[in-house]
Amino acid sequence: MSAERLLSLLLMLQTRGRMSARAIAGELGVSVRTAYRDLTRLQAAGVPVRAEPGPGGGYQLLDGYRTRLTGMSEGEARALFFAGLPGPAADLGLSAEVTAARLKLLAALPAGLREAAARTAAVFHLDAPGWYRAPEPTPHLSLFVDAVLTRRAVDVRYRRWRAPHEVRRRLHPYGLVLKSGTWYLVAASESRIATYRVTQVLDAAVCDDHFDQPQDFDLAAHWTSYLKDFQSRRFTGTATIRLSPHGRRRLPDNLPPEVVRAVASTATAVGEDGWVEAVIPIESTDHACGELLRLGVDVEVVAPAELRRAMTAVVGVLARTYGAR
Incomplete structure (x- = not known):
């Protein structure tokens, strides 16, 4: 049994809510049987883990329970600074928030980790667009950020390569992806999930209609599958x-x-x-x-x-x- 793995399991349940034993096993890189054993050990240690049977069920912490374990290794502190890369954060309208979060994190870290994290932030810089191309203007990006976070539908007028070249659609935004300096919106429309290049959106307006995103939707997994399918269709x-x-x-x-x-x-x-x-x-x-x-x-x-x-x-x-x- 790994104490570090049990802590990871506890923090995972705290941040993600209900999860199936199979999903937990996949995240921790262990067998489903080991995931069950770890959940039992957490319960035996007094952590209020509740099991919900049936389809859509899983394991979750009792409402209101939160651990006060906030210890962070040097590698974790450094990794957190990679998540606050200024270019994409500014595109998303989160530049001020990222700066404030970095300052708070630095203030909370012990002196040794604070110096290591600051050195990491000073020697790595992300410039997403490729050579010989300027960053694309994305006037509607902040609107999509708000729609993704609040689960609200968006009416768009979109320009595509095939006829009809301009289409109007109501989208349920599931997430945003930055690929080689270009932002893409992954959204559901008419019972299918599709990918839209943000710069090709001509008009956009957030609606009052809310939607429920499928619990099993994984943005990273969907994007990987989309790229694989795109490559298979690309060359004719x-x-x-x-x-x-x-x-x-x-x-x-x-x-x-x-x-x-x-x-x-x-x-x-x-x-x-x-x-x-x-x-x-x-x-x-x-x-x-x-x-x-x-x-x-x-x-x-x-x-x-x-x-x-x-x-x-x-x-x-x-x-x-x-x-x-």
């Missing part, structure tokens, strides 16, 4: 290309990592000048044409014929444009 075909040695060196800075990996695994030499031939995944003819043109004379499309014709057409227009002058 393949293309055979030839690359010069210079083109291979430029590849990581100009094309997605999936293309870079495909070239590394399928490249075969053609001729004695260092050129190679490889098969790469593509999203569509138009998208692949724009991506590959970044490599200029260091790439040649061999197949499919449709993509080769598209490249020829664009290069022909460029030749006529610059030749005329």
Whole structure:
């Protein structure tokens, strides 16, 4: 039995409320049987853990019970400062709150931990947007933060890539995700959960209608599943290309990592000048044409014929444009 694990179990029940034995076991990294034993030991130690049977049941502390154990290790103190990274906090309208919380935390820590936490905060900085792109304006982000926390519906006018390009929907916001400097809203609409890019929201208004979020919804797990599904649908075909040695060196800075990996695994030499031939995944003819043109004379499309014709057409227009002058 681990006293540290029992303390983690106690704090988990205190902060999350009712949890099933299976969920507890998953969080603690133990078997369900061990989770049951730990719950029994907490009860034997006088902690008022109550069991609720049936569907939707689980274990929870009696209302009003709170532990006064607030000890914090050096690693935990440092980790807490990572949660208060100023960029995302400012986007969410929580800059002042984060600053105040950090000051209170520093004041509450012993001198040694206070110095270690302050050093950690001073030497790590998050700059979420990628190179060569400015942060996207998110005028509706604070509205979505409020809707997520208060469980209120939001009416939006949204711009999407497929027709009809503008749609109106009533959303039940479940959470917000920051991905490579871009904010996404995960929300339910018409009995399905979808992802919306916050910058594509044209208008938004919080409603008086409240909603209940499913108890088993896990934002991190949903996002992981969404990314996996997105990647499986992203590439719809393949293309055979030839690359010069210079083109291979430029590849990581100009094309997605999936293309870079495909070239590394399928490249075969053609001729004695260092050129190679490889098969790469593509999203569509138009998208692949724009991506590959970044490599200029260091790439040649061999197949499919449709993509080769598209490249020829664009290069022909460029030749006529610059030749005329």
